[in-house]
Amino acid sequence: MSTNLSKQDPTGDSQVGTTPEVTGTPSADTARRRIGSTLVRNGLLMLLAFVGIALLLETLSPFRVSQLGVMAYYLPAIAGLTVLTGLNGQISLGHGALMAVGGYTTAVLLERQEGLPFLLVLLISAVVAGVVGLVVGAAAARLHGPYLAGATLALAVGLPGLALKFDEFLGGDQGLRVSPPRAPDGIESFYESLMGDNLSGQRYLAYYGWIIALVVLLLLSNLVNSRYGRHWRAVRDDEVAAELAGIDLGRMRVQAFVVSAVCAGVGGSLLAVVTRLIAPTSVTIVLSFGLLTAIVIGGLGSLLGAVIGAAVLVFMQQIITDTGLDAGLDASQAANIAPLVYGVLLIVVMLAAPRGLVGTVRMAWSTRAAARRAGA
Amino acid sequence: MEKFLNITLSGLTVGFIYAAFALCLVLIFRATRLINFGQGAQAMFTTYIALELINRGASYWIGLLAALVSGFVIGGLVERFVVRPVETGPEINAVIVTLGVFIFFVALAAVVFGNTFESFPSAFSLTGLQVGGLDLALTRNELYNIAAVLIALVLLTLLFQFTSLGLRMRAAAFGQEVARLLGVRVGQMLTLGWALAGLFGSLAGILIAGGTLVSPNYMDGVVVFGFVAAVLGGLDSFIGAVVGGLVLGLTNSYVSGYAGQELITLGALAILIVVLLLKPGGLFASSVARRV
Amino acid sequence: MLEISDLVTAYGPVKALDGVSMTVPAGKITAVLGANGAGKTSLLRTVSGLVRSRSGQVRLEGRDITRAPVEEMVRLGMAHVPEGRGVIAELTVEENLRLGGLFRKDKDAVAQIEHTYELFPALGERRKRAAHTLSGGERQQLVVGRALLARPKVLLLDEPSLGLAPMVVNQIFGLVRDLVDRTGLAVLLVEQNAKSALSIADTGIVLSLGKVVATDDAKVLAADEQLRHAYLGF
Numbered sequence: 001m002s003t004n005l006s007k008q009d010p011t012g013d014s015q016v017g018t019t020p021e022v023t024g025t026p027s028a029d030t031a032r033r034r035i036g037s038t039l040v041r042n043g044l045l046m047l048l049a050f051v052g053i054a055l056l057l058e059t060l061s062p063f064r065v066s067q068l069g070v071m072a073y074y075l076p077a078i079a080g081l082t083v084l085t086g087l088n089g090q091i092s093l094g095h096g097a098l099m100a101v102g103g104y105t106t107a108v109l110l111e112r113q114e115g116l117p118f119l120l121v122l123l124i125s126a127v128v129a130g131v132v133g134l135v136v137g138a139a140a141a142r143l144h145g146p147y148l149a150g151a152t153l154a155l156a157v158g159l160p161g162l163a164l165k166f167d168e169f170l171g172g173d174q175g176l177r178v179s180p181p182r183a184p185d186g187i188e189s190f191y192e193s194l195m196g197d198n199l200s201g202q203r204y205l206a207y208y209g210w211i212i213a214l215v216v217l218l219l220l221s222n223l224v225n226s227r228y229g230r231h232w233r234a235v236r237d238d239e240v241a242a243e244l245a246g247i248d249l250g251r252m253r254v255q256a257f258v259v260s261a262v263c264a265g266v267g268g269s270l271l272a273v274v275t276r277l278i279a280p281t282s283v284t285i286v287l288s289f290g291l292l293t294a295i296v297i298g299g300l301g302s303l304l305g306a307v308i309g310a311a312v313l314v315f316m317q318q319i320i321t322d323t324g325l326d327a328g329l330d331a332s333q334a335a336n337i338a339p340l341v342y343g344v345l346l347i348v349v350m351l352a353a354p355r356g357l358v359g360t361v362r363m364a365w366s367t368r369a370a371a372r373r374a375g376a
Numbered sequence: 377m378e379k380f381l382n383i384t385l386s387g388l389t390v391g392f393i394y395a396a397f398a399l400c401l402v403l404i405f406r407a408t409r410l411i412n413f414g415q416g417a418q419a420m421f422t423t424y425i426a427l428e429l430i431n432r433g434a435s436y437w438i439g440l441l442a443a444l445v446s447g448f449v450i451g452g453l454v455e456r457f458v459v460r461p462v463e464t465g466p467e468i469n470a471v472i473v474t475l476g477v478f479i480f481f482v483a484l485a486a487v488v489f490g491n492t493f494e495s496f497p498s499a500f501s502l503t504g505l506q507v508g509g510l511d512l513a514l515t516r517n518e519l520y521n522i523a524a525v526l527i528a529l530v531l532l533t534l535l536f537q538f539t540s541l542g543l544r545m546r547a548a549a550f551g552q553e554v555a556r557l558l559g560v561r562v563g564q565m566l567t568l569g570w571a572l573a574g575l576f577g578s579l580a581g582i583l584i585a586g587g588t589l590v591s592p593n594y595m596d597g598v599v600v601f602g603f604v605a606a607v608l609g610g611l612d613s614f615i616g617a618v619v620g621g622l623v624l625g626l627t628n629s630y631v632s633g634y635a636g637q638e639l640i641t642l643g644a645l646a647i648l649i650v651v652l653l654l655k656p657g658g659l660f661a662s663s664v665a666r667r668v
Numbered sequence: 669m670l671e672i673s674d675l676v677t678a679y680g681p682v683k684a685l686d687g688v689s690m691t692v693p694a695g696k697i698t699a700v701l702g703a704n705g706a707g708k709t710s711l712l713r714t715v716s717g718l719v720r721s722r723s724g725q726v727r728l729e730g731r732d733i734t735r736a737p738v739e740e741m742v743r744l745g746m747a748h749v750p751e752g753r754g755v756i757a758e759l760t761v762e763e764n765l766r767l768g769g770l771f772r773k774d775k776d777a778v779a780q781i782e783h784t785y786e787l788f789p790a791l792g793e794r795r796k797r798a799a800h801t802l803s804g805g806e807r808q809q810l811v812v813g814r815a816l817l818a819r820p821k822v823l824l825l826d827e828p829s830l831g832l833a834p835m836v837v838n839q840i841f842g843l844v845r846d847l848v849d850r851t852g853l854a855v856l857l858v859e860q861n862a863k864s865a866l867s868i869a870d871t872g873i874v875l876s877l878g879k880v881v882a883t884d885d886a887k888v889l890a891a892d893e894q895l896r897h898a899y900l901g902f
Contacts, residue, residue, distance in 0.1 A: 135649065139649040143656050145611075146411040149411070149413065150648070151648055151652070153600055154641060158600070158644070158645050159642070161638035161639050161642055285593070296472060333486070336486035337483070337487065338483075339482065339483035340479075343476045343479040343480025343483060343484075344476070350462060543759075543763055550759065551756040553750070555756070559739055559743060561739050562739070
């Protein structure tokens with residue numbers, strides 16, 4: 001058995017929307033035009049999504065706003081992970097740790113370097129996470145077999161140890177406090193004039209997080225439809241054919257892993273900023289498994305599924321924990337019901353609907369469409 | 377110098393336990409070409425079962441027996457009902473499922489048994505032995521650990537090499553289709569393989585727990601160590617798993633002694649990365665042609 | 669002994685067997701011949717249960733075994749030596765042989781294995797060696813010996829001559845013929861090498877694209893030049 005998904009393609013295409021796959025080799029002009037139009041189309045979609053988010057952020061309670069903020073930092077990591085797993089067929093158990101790399105880099109930079117612009121810090125954090133991804137990926141992603149899963153598991157279990165060892169630098173058990181970005185005066189006054197109300201710190205953070213998350217989704221979506229995306233899919237679907245076509249399997253796999261690591265780094269940086277803290281407890285192995293559950297529920301390889309998975313993760317977690325508390329469990333027990341549900345979900349979804357939510361719905365649509373076409 | 381000797385000694389003794397865990401991973405990998413990432417969590421759960429009995433007055437040995445039996449049963453059940461349906465599909469599905477098992481048992485233990493650290497009794501005394509006036513960093517309990525693993529190893533080898541059941545299991549692992557043609561009930565053999573692995577994993581879990589604190593996450597590191605040890609040995613070889621376990625035990629001990637206990641898992645990751653970059657087939661890359 | 673009626677096996681939309689019928693009587697060698705892709709291997713794999721048939725029937729001594737699971741076949745008296753021989757490379761010669769006789773009711777397995785070494789001296793010399801160290805001819809001897817240890821009533825042989833020197837092929841074919849004459853074993857022999865197969869077979873059946881195009885006495889088929897040229901390549 002190989003690590004690819006050739007026996008059961010969990011998803012057709014993987015972008016938000018339904019562009020037909022480019023099968024032949026179009027002329028450079030058509031290709032450029034098509035990519036251009038994809039970019040424009042996805043850009044518009046993101047704009048629309050932003051408007052939708054803004055609506056939600058303006059109308060919902062502060063509690064929901066904070067939840068949306070949490071969803072914003074999960075989203076880039078989940079999106080990167082679903083691209084890695086669904087498109088390239090590799091599995092990572094350590095994306096929580098990669099988020100930690102991003103988060104800790106952000107926290108340390110903000111603490112040690114006064115006045116660095118937040119976006120620069122974000123970028124640096126993403127790059128650092130990418131470098132870690134490169135090291136791990138070059139060793140494990142290149143190879144065929146359970147190696148990447150094991151290596152990323154080792155990363156997930158072992159990384160908190162760094163924080164504990166270098167505790168004066170990395171905050172040890174308590175972690176590092178992070179002072180989040182404040183809205184620039186220009187934006188604050190613009191908001192006030194528009195909404196007639198103060199822009200709360202929390203709401204600003206939610207906007208900040210969501211804009212970044214949507215940009216990441218846009219970039220990923222374009223990457224997925226580009227030559228890289230096609231090559232990654234080729235590696236997943238039929239290694240022999242891909243190799244014969246001149247694709248360097250190992251390199252593609254490492255590339256995909258690094259991209260997903262960078263996304264996780266972005267997510268981690270946002271995590272540090274939105275929760276104002278980064279500590280070993282914010283990035284336990286439960287986080288890595290939660291990310292996995294999210295992509296499985298949403299559907300491996302689907303960016304839309306990533307959004308759904310992130311939402312399920314955030315909102316379900318709260319509902320489940322509350323239900324647990326209501327049922328009389330103590331705080332610690334209630335907090336563990338969610339991971340219990342993740343475990344059950346991972347098993348049940350894989351057994352019953354391996355395509356996840358989005359994949360199963362897509363399959364149903366396309367089967368029905370094909371039947372209609374055949375019947376007509 | 378004495379520090380070095382003591383660190384080496386303790387590294388070897390814990391290395392045997394890692395070897396036991398690596399063995400159960402190799403057992404499963406040979407049979408089904410899968411890594412059961414949930415193995416550690418299963419073992420942890422059976423350790424808690426043992427702890428419950430011990431806390432209610434049972435002896436250590438009853439607890440051990442309970443852990444081994446429940447490990448065997450859980451291992452078989454997991455293969456039959458959770459892994460079997462995905463064994464033939466894309467590998468990624470099976471990996472995700474074993475991760476589901478991992479997190480399920482960890483969370484279940486936290487809910488049922490509590491999320492705090494509890495102490496687990498040791499089978500024998502934990503005081504260092506004296507050999508000819510020298511204080512050794514070797515305790516009776518550690519000798520027991522080594523003996524337990526060696527006995528289990530011997531029994532496993534006897535089973536596989538000298539019994540008809542062992543022959544059938546090996547046939548099922550090496551040549552599934554041919555084995556079926558020869559009348560071997562391959563499905564049953566796979567379940568049995570996972571059950572035995574579960575038993576081994578539970579043994580490793582109890583041995584590690586002896587004299588220390590357990591928590592729902594206490595086996596997480598061992599899964600990593602067992603995996604790295606198995607990879608060192610080439611994933612396919614029992615001997616390799618044992619050697620890998622000892623090597624890893626030693627390196628863990630050195631890292632812990634000279635760099636800090638918090639860094640042992642990252643140290644194992646570093647070893648994994650180096651091995652995968654230099655010799656992906658493990659130190660004992662086996663070149664037996666599977667095609668006939 | 670073995671009755672196959674209207675067997676249909678399909679892989680997706682492709683019919684590997686399209687209504688194949690034949691009888692494999694005891695004490696006779698029935699050779700199934702044809703070009704690559706004719707359906708010969710699919711036939712054996714369907715009969716032994718590795719592949720599920722779409723429709724049709726397989727009867728062993730009158731008993732319907734069409735849906736019997738693969739693992740049962742040995743107990744029912746059918747041994748299948750698959751394409752590629754099916755030696756379990758990591759096990760020793762002796763272990764491979766032991767596997768053959770595991771499910772027999774009578775417990776004189778050890779004596780039977782010694783008898784197999786008399787039949788195949790080369791195996792006797794290498795009994796403790798890992799099976800992957802054997803040559804092609806020795807492997808063929810091993811899997812035939814292993815199949816016979818189950819004391820089957822029907823023996824399915826899939827391209828035993830593949831990759832073997834003519835002398836070795838003759839030796840193995842001679843052995844099978846001798847066994848059939850002495851013990852009444854029924855043999856269903858699938859072969860690419862039609863000439864050699866027809867030289868020891870009693871009946872020849874020619875498959876083409878999943879259908880039976882000729883069934884006749886082996887000597888008659890061998891003499892039919894037109895048929896030979898059309899389907900058998902000689």
